[in-house]
Amino acid sequence: MSIAYYPGCTIKVSAPEHELAALAVMRALGLDLHEMREWNCCGVVHSLATDNLIRHMAPVRVFARLQQQGEREVVTLCDMCFNTLARANQVARRQPEQMDAIKATSGDELNYDGSAEVLHLLQILRDRVGMAAIKARVRQPLHNLRVYPYYGCKLLRPTEVGLDDPEAPTVLGDLMAALGATVVEGNLQTRCCGAYHVVNRENLVAERVAATTAQARANGANVIVLSCPLCHFNLATRQSTPGNALPVLYYTQLMGLAFGLPPATLGLPDATALFEEALPTAQHAQAVPMCTKGER
Amino acid sequence: MTTSIRIGNGRNELLQKVEALSGQHLANCYQCGTCAAGCPFHQAMDLLPDALIQHVRLGLPGILERQTFWICAGCDTCSDRCPRGLDIARIMEALRQICLREGGDHPALTQLERADLGALPPIALVASMRRNSG
Amino acid sequence: MSEQAPLITMQLMGKNYRVPAGLTLMAAIEYAGYKLVRGAGCRGGFCGSCPTLYRREGNHRIFTALACQTLVEDGMCLVQMPFVPLITRPYDLYTITPQANTLLQHFPEIAGCVACNTCTRSCPQGLPVMDYIQASLRGDIERAALLSFDCISCGICSSRCPADIKHYAVGLLARRLYGKYITRNAPDLAERVAAIETGDFSAELDALMTLSAAELRSRYEQRTFEVAAEQEDPYSATRSYNSAMDPVDYQDELEVSG
Structure with a gap:
């Protein structure tokens, strides 16, 4: 089975390891993701003003192109792409007059009726593959990993497009449990990381990152797992404890490790000490990995 | 300092603009403070979200000089939790848009050095540009 | 008349x-x-x-x-509209390298693209301008270079863009990076340049220098193209230029003169 795949810009520029790992893991699960032939940036944030129609054009164009390419359904890895596309889809369905205006503005070339569907990879894993099948595919259970799942915002909110309970999400935790890891919880798992404020209000991000990593550490985590490439950038590069940073990995990378896939196919660079204690060393003699952005 | 408030007489133009741009009816707010309590950035704000709504409703001076709506990152926690169903993130966006449309881009946009730019992922730059330019 | x-x-x-x-x-x-x-x-x-x-x-x-x-x-x-104002901060092609974020770093305004496609619709060359800006945004320098290959820098796209993007300058940097760092050096070319430098073709070049303009023109018009090898030429700078994804067909120009 093959599903159309919308990578988004940041997966290509700053998070190629997430894509590598996702494609490898999905292949291992018997699902093929094929990248859309032509696509554009989704715009990252949903346009919240009632009249700012031009800012809906980017996500609407993604859907229109998807349909031109003969697809109805598209999967994305990026939380912000997911959120922006899903919310634009709501606009298309609830306010068709806005789509008419976009069509007219575009010289009739941009035409979309709201009938396509965007899915996050986590939805595919949870709702189509299923945690049982994922568990069955595990070759090296991550028994010694204590994972703090960090959800951030755009997977969950607003509720009407979120893919899990916004106050008590479980999807990442369930996934980590299926891989054999111990899940570490905390009330900051769903608190915003500061997002784009890393561009020019870095102190806001630093404060959020410090609080989140401190909680993860205090609750016993030895790795943070997440999905969003912007959360990843902030958490991986804005920790104030150089040399002793808590590793931040994508869930796809941990899935790959648990599936027994070679670290190189998961975008995990050369070995560090971290997982030598975390993974059974006998099976992972020349392991393994830590990926922090600052080092790449 | 004494501020005189006139309620119910005269037009509150800012309120009208905010309501038109956000699609939210600010009279619905009953000032419970749930938005402020859950906001991850409330400490950095110079006016908490519920107070900001009140200032807009009452037409108090200096609202557009506040930092609150620039600090809001649109994480939607408040919008999701508001017991009155107000989409507060949209109110913040309306205030940003009013500033941007009247005063041009937020100065934050032009202050980046090339080295910083090289390190930042597109996702941050695109989002920042969309929130800080009209 | x-x-x-x-x-x-x-x-x-x-x-x-x-x-x-x-x-x-x-x-x-x-x-x-x-x-x-x-x-x-x-x-x-x-x-x-x-x-x-x-x-x-x-x-x-x-x-x-x-x-x-x-x-x-x-x-x-x-x-x-003979000119569209353009200011670019200088860059040194010998010190910058083609990283995924190089184009974004030099032209951060491409992050403001709303994918409205006005640039593409305005391009007198019929180029997919928005697509090469989008390729630039996601660090695909090769694609940005190939899609902008026929840009003549007239600047109409930039005059029409709601995000004030300097499209043609972005495409130019993409092509420069592509030409300098991404295309593979062809060994035949290096050999031929070395041969020219050691004087192997001095006689032919001297003979050319003595030709009149009319003779030069006639020679130029009679020039031939080498027949392309059966298999794809791995050193061709435009090897993916004629693929189905690209709207501009270069082949017809070759056939006319060949």
Whole structure:
């Protein structure tokens, strides 16, 4: 089975390891993701003003192109792409007059009726593959990993497009449990990381990152797992404890490790000490990995 | 300092603009403070979200000089939790848009050095540009 | 002119003129009495000096053209726009490298692209401008270079962009990076350059220098292309240029001269 795949810009520029790992893991699960032939940036944030129609054009164009390419359904890895596309889809369905205006503005070339569907990879894993099948595919259970799942915002909110309970999400935790890891919880798992404020209000991000990593550490985590490439950038590069940073990995990378896939196919660079204690060393003699952005 | 408030007489133009741009009816707010309590950035704000709504409703001076709506990152926690169903993130966006449309881009946009730019992922730059330019 | 071409009416910057049908916009402007000091260059559609905006009767849109490549129409209203302001911070091609974020770093305004496609619709070369800006945004330098290959830097795209993107400067950097760092060096070329440098072809070059302009032209017109190898040439800078994804077919130009 093959599903159309919308990578988004940041997966290509700053998070190629997430894509590598996702494609490898999905292949291992018997699902093929094929990248859309032509696509554009989704715009990252949903346009919240009632009249700012031009800012809906980017996500609407993604859907229109998807349909031109003969697809109805598209999967994305990026939380912000997911959120922006899903919310634009709501606009298309609830306010068709806005789509008419976009069509007219575009010289009739941009035409979309709201009938396509965007899915996050986590939805595919949870709702189509299923945690049982994922568990069955595990070759090296991550028994010694204590994972703090960090959800951030755009997977969950607003509720009407979120893919899990916004106050008590479980999807990442369930996934980590299926891989054999111990899940570490905390009330900051769903608190915003500061997002784009890393561009020019870095102190806001630093404060959020410090609080989140401190909680993860205090609750016993030895790795943070997440999905969003912007959360990843902030958490991986804005920790104030150089040399002793808590590793931040994508869930796809941990899935790959648990599936027994070679670290190189998961975008995990050369070995560090971290997982030598975390993974059974006998099976992972020349392991393994830590990926922090600052080092790449 | 004494501020005189006139309620119910005269037009509150800012309120009208905010309501038109956000699609939210600010009279619905009953000032419970749930938005402020859950906001991850409330400490950095110079006016908490519920107070900001009140200032807009009452037409108090200096609202557009506040930092609150620039600090809001649109994480939607408040919008999701508001017991009155107000989409507060949209109110913040309306205030940003009013500033941007009247005063041009937020100065934050032009202050980046090339080295910083090289390190930042597109996702941050695109989002920042969309929130800080009209 | 033995047969008088019928006259049509066009507006040049708001003023009506009667000009013969069949003229290019540029010829019509000159026919109307203007002397072009800017806004004219090669007159062959290559230099990008004569971008023009116009409207047509019965259509609300603004159209774009190169004045030397477009014929006048009755009822047309036009203005020339010989230059679009462009300031780029200098870069040194020897010190920058083609990283995924290089284009974004030098042209952060591409992050403001809303994918409205106005640039593509305005390009007189018919290039997929928005797509090469989007490729630039996601660090696909090769694709940005190939899709912008036929850009003549007329600047119309930049004049129409709601995000004030300097498209043609972005494409230029992409092509420079592509040419310098991404295309593979062809060993045949290096061999030939070395041979020229050691004087193997000095006699032929000296002979060329003595030719008249007419002889040179005749030689040029009779030049031949090497037949492409059966398998794909791994050193071709335009190897993916004719793939289905690209809208511009380069092959016809080769066939005409070959």
